[in-house]
Each structure stands twice: as structure tokens, then as C-alpha cells.
Amino acid sequence: xxxxxxxxxxxxxxxxxxxxxxxxxxxxxxxxxxxxxxxxxxxxxxxxxxxxxxxxxxxxxxxxxxxxxxxxxxxxxxxxxxxxxxxxxxxxxxxxxxxxxxxxxxxxxxxxxxxxxxxxxxxxxxxxxxxxxxxxxxxxxxxxxxxxxxxxxxxxxxxxxxxxxxxxxxxxxxxxxxxxxxxxxxxxxxxxxxxxxxxxxxxxxxxxxxxxxxxxxxxxxxxxxxxxxxxxxxxxxxxxxxxxxxxxxxxxxxxxxxxxxxxxxxxxxxxxxxxxxxxxxxxxxxxxxxxxxxxxxxxxxxxxxxxxxxxxxxxxxxxxxxxxxxxxxxxxxxxxxxxxxxxxxxxxxxxxxxxxxxxxxxxxxxxxxxxxxxxxxxxxxxxxxxxxxxxxxxxxxxxxxxxxxxxxx
Amino acid sequence: xxxxxxxxxxxxxxxxxxxxxxxxxxxxxxxxxxxxxxxxxxxxxxxxxxxxxxxxxxxxxxxxxxxxxxxxxxxxxxxxxxxxxxxxxxxxxxxxxxxxxxxxxxxxxxxxxxxxxxxxxxxxxxxxxxxxxxxxxxxxxxxxxxxxxxxxxxxxxxxxxxxxxxxxxxxxxxxxxxxxxxxxxxxxxxxxxxxxxxxxxxxxxxxxxxxxxxxxxxxxxx
Numbered sequence: 001x002x003x004x005x006x007x008x009x010x011x012x013x014x015x016x017x018x019x020x021x022x023x024x025x026x027x028x029x030x031x032x033x034x035x036x037x038x039x040x041x042x043x044x045x046x047x048x049x050x051x052x053x054x055x056x057x058x059x060x061x062x063x064x065x066x067x068x069x070x071x072x073x074x075x076x077x078x079x080x081x082x083x084x085x086x087x088x089x090x091x092x093x094x095x096x097x098x099x100x101x102x103x104x105x106x107x108x109x110x111x112x113x114x115x116x117x118x119x120x121x122x123x124x125x126x127x128x129x130x131x132x133x134x135x136x137x138x139x140x141x142x143x144x145x146x147x148x149x150x151x152x153x154x155x156x157x158x159x160x161x162x163x164x165x166x167x168x169x170x171x172x173x174x175x176x177x178x179x180x181x182x183x184x185x186x187x188x189x190x191x192x193x194x195x196x197x198x199x200x201x202x203x204x205x206x207x208x209x210x211x212x213x214x215x216x217x218x219x220x221x222x223x224x225x226x227x228x229x230x231x232x233x234x235x236x237x238x239x240x241x242x243x244x245x246x247x248x249x250x251x252x253x254x255x256x257x258x259x260x261x262x263x264x265x266x267x268x269x270x271x272x273x274x275x276x277x278x279x280x281x282x283x284x285x286x287x288x289x290x291x292x293x294x295x296x297x298x299x300x301x302x303x304x305x306x307x308x309x310x311x312x313x314x315x316x317x318x319x320x321x322x323x324x325x326x327x328x329x330x331x332x333x334x335x336x337x338x339x340x341x342x343x344x345x346x347x348x349x350x351x352x353x354x355x356x357x358x359x360x361x362x363x364x365x366x367x368x369x370x371x372x373x374x375x376x377x378x379x380x381x382x383x384x385x386x387x388x389x390x391x392x393x394x395x396x397x398x399x400x401x402x403x404x405x406x407x408x409x
Numbered sequence: 410x411x412x413x414x415x416x417x418x419x420x421x422x423x424x425x426x427x428x429x430x431x432x433x434x435x436x437x438x439x440x441x442x443x444x445x446x447x448x449x450x451x452x453x454x455x456x457x458x459x460x461x462x463x464x465x466x467x468x469x470x471x472x473x474x475x476x477x478x479x480x481x482x483x484x485x486x487x488x489x490x491x492x493x494x495x496x497x498x499x500x501x502x503x504x505x506x507x508x509x510x511x512x513x514x515x516x517x518x519x520x521x522x523x524x525x526x527x528x529x530x531x532x533x534x535x536x537x538x539x540x541x542x543x544x545x546x547x548x549x550x551x552x553x554x555x556x557x558x559x560x561x562x563x564x565x566x567x568x569x570x571x572x573x574x575x576x577x578x579x580x581x582x583x584x585x586x587x588x589x590x591x592x593x594x595x596x597x598x599x600x601x602x603x604x605x606x607x608x609x610x611x612x613x614x615x616x617x618x619x620x621x622x623x624x625x626x627x628x629x630x631x
Contacts, residue, residue: 185415
């Protein structure tokens, strides 16, 4: 699989480089009358430093403004060659992560410069007015290519861990646009030597972006640590939580939840049993029936989970979903005996998926719970349908069965 | 002389830099701090719910740790770290059998039970290693039950200053809960230089005295 991924990357890089080369050759250069080697060199140095500030991640393509400056001051072919050289230099001095860094950098530089050069085809008057749209095109293309290579190299990332690409693109493009306006003002008045000043906001933004990434990473590690704590207490949670979370999110999307809410549902499903940390593991895993008193103890986990997650403001939205994941439409659930629509849709989804995974156990690759024999998949579907309306939401059961059938039968 | 449009460009660049600086130096760090503290509280809550007999111990220990660290002249960041380490010191208890703590009296514990119980410090440290933002606290937590005598160069590991304070404070709070305030004070006095680092023990005793005299705004003695 790794070899295949490597070839896919090489193939993609080759196509992108070929397109970039063709585009820079095709781009009209008749408009460009103000070739200036000194300006070109200043812009190239700025692009080099801008790329370097991006570090291992490749940055956010803020250097688009400088590349646009390179195109108007040196022509598309020189600009593409300069940008590829800058990308190679930065890749060579960045912490190594194999050939991916080289391939992604060269492909992004070549393709994005080529695409940006094609902006010259648009009737925007003097080349000065081409700088901002060129910067936008360059940054948009570079961001997309780097993301594509990241995805090919890293494989499938759990959905809730995916970065908010919309925000990243919006930030990258708007910064590139503002910087390119400044650069156009400098260049238009023969003061390109002022351009290195623009590296200050680039540097600060890069550092802010990196800190923001660390913040997101911190959130993910906290979630991982909480699930690990639960797995220490209740080993059968391993695998179960991930399965429930991934299917719950799919069911949520199928039932019309917006993607961001579906991502939160994934998170809630991952943490829905976190309250079991506070429950006697002997009760959770005892073969045979529990007394009423013991059942009451086990049932406390829904409230405990809400209490633990309540300490973290980011989890505010999912607390009611976690608290209500054992409520039933017929009001016989716990802890608050809610009924019907009083139960959040997200809790109803977790309830169905959780029950199915608990019933089927090792049939889906999980471990068999000591207190229960695993059930066949078809029988588990039937069980869900039999209890639709009383224990489970019928709409959720139907959506789940459809998704689960596609997945397992 | 710079032209007016270029001056405008410079001003725009300065404005973007200002916003980025604000985000980098003020907004994100405060969000980071808040999220780390919230995470510490969530972990501490999980353990206090698991072992109700521990309930309230963590908050008292954390506020005493802050006062002792302050008295010892720790810088602000170190005081913040020791408070967090105190909140997180017991997360490894998720691996401690529920029945051992909740169903068996402490006096009835065998040597094996004690060993099992004390494994939580290592487990806490190992868990914190998994969270990059909390990793610097791992060794404070790992050695928070290590006695002063077992330190380097007597064959034991180097014990961080924060762990030495934690040891004294946590032992005091535990004894205070189960044996009473007087017995806890006596035990710290007797253990100074042996179980506890002398400096940490005397700072703790000084803090307790000032709380008793009302000259410090710390947690009230029970």
C-alpha cells in the first residue's frame, strides 16, 4: 500500500509539473514590458523566506503575493523556475519526511505558478492589476495541492480530527490577497525594495497558525487520553468506541446533520461511555444478571460522563448527547426518563449504534463481552427493528440498517 | 522619500502584523491555558468520581501546592505547572482496582495492595507522556510519591523540585483527611529530611501556620 501511495504521489507530481510547464509557456508575455531583474530577485528572496517560514507543513501559501510579483517582473518561465528552485531549497533544509516533501513542493510550485501565469489571459488592464488575482490563484492552487499530497501520504484521518479546511483556505487566500495589494502598491511606484516588510506579517501568521495547530492537537490528545482511561477500566471499550463513533457520524450525515455537527457527534460517540471510568469494573463485566442496586450503580455512568465532560468548555455541545444516550423514546430510559423528541437526535443515534455494536461484538472485529454471547448481524438488525419505537428511534434504526448493510453484508 | 501609496501598503502590512501578533501573543495563549486547565479538571473529576474517598483532596492539595510553591519563590510558570501536576497526579488510578480503594479499609491493605495502589504514579506519568501539551508534567507526577531519601545519588532517580513539593503536600492532605490535622502536621515535621525535602516540608509548615493565623488567603483548615 505504501509503495502504491508513493507511486500515486509521483504520478500526481509529474502531471502537475507538466501542466505547470505547459501553462508558463502558453501564458502571454507581451503585456509584461517592465522586466526588472532587481525587483525579481527581491521577490524571489521574499518567496524563498516565506516558504521557509512555512516549515515542514508547507505553510499556508502566503508567498503567493511574492510569486505574483516574480511573474510580472521576470515573466512566467523565470518565475516558475525561481519558485521551483525556492521550493527545492526549502525542502532540502526542512526536517525530512521522505520524498513526499520534495514532490509536493515541486508540484505545488510548478503548477501554481503556471496557473497563476494564465491570469495574464484576462483583460485586466496593466500588469499591476494582475498581481492580486495571480496571488489568489497561486495560493488557492498551492493549498489544494499540499492538502492533496498530505492526504495521500497520511491516509484516512478520522473525520473529527480533520482540520477545518474552509477556515484554512479563507485565511490563506485573504492574507495572500491583502499582501498582494501591498506588493502591487510598492511595485507600481518602483519601490519593490519595501516588499521584505511583508515578511513580518507572514512570519507572525505562520507562528500563530502553528500555535493554533498545537491547540487542536492538544484537544485530540485529551480525547485520546480520556478514551485510554476508559479502556484501562473497561478493556472492551477498545475498538467499540471507534466503531460506534465512525458509524454514528455516517448515520448523522444520512439523517441530515450538517458536517460540523456530525463531527461533534463523532466526538460524543467516542466519549459517550467516559463515565464508566467511575464505575466498578467488576459490575461492568460480570457474567449474569445484576441486582437492582448494581444496575442503578451502572446507570450512573451517563451522568458521570456528563460531569467529567462538563469541565471542558469545548465539549459543552455534546454533554446533553452523552447524558441522554440511554434514554428511550418510550420514556423508560435513564437518567431522566425523557421521551420522543425530548431526547436529542444525536443521543438517539448513539443509542442505536452502541446497542448494535454491543450485540454483535466480535462479529464486527471487536471483542466478545464476557457477559454476553455475540449475536449474528442479521439477528441484531432484527432486534433493532423489533424495538424500534420503544427502545430506539425508528427513523434512526432505518438509516442505520441501510448504512450497516452496505458496510457488512 | 516613500510614495503615499507605498506608505498605505506599509500601514496595511503593519495592521495585519498587529492582528497576527494579537492572535499569537494574547488570544491563542490564553485559549491554550484555559483548555489545558479544563482538561486537567476533567481528568481530576474522573478520578474523584471513581474514588469518592479522594473527593475534595485534589482541590485542597492544588491550592496548598500553589501557596507552597509561591513561598519557595517558584516563578509563575512553575507554580502553574505544579498546580496542574497536582490535578493530574492521580489519573493513573483508572488502572487501580475499584474494589481496592472503595471496598477495602486502608488499614486492611496487604503489602501487595499497597504496591498495586502506588503503581498509579507511574501510570499517571505514562499517560501524560501521551498528551504533548501535558508531557512536561509527566516526571512531576511520576515521582510524587517518591521519598526524599530515595533520590539520587542513593540509587533512585532525580526528583524534580515540583515532585518534592507535591509529595509533602499530598501526604499532608491525605493524612489530614484520614488521621486529622494535628497528626498530619506531626508527620510532616517528623519526615522532614527523610521522607520529605526539608525545604518543601518547612515551606508547607509555614504556609499552614500562616493559614491558621489568618495571614494567608489559602484554603481553610478543616
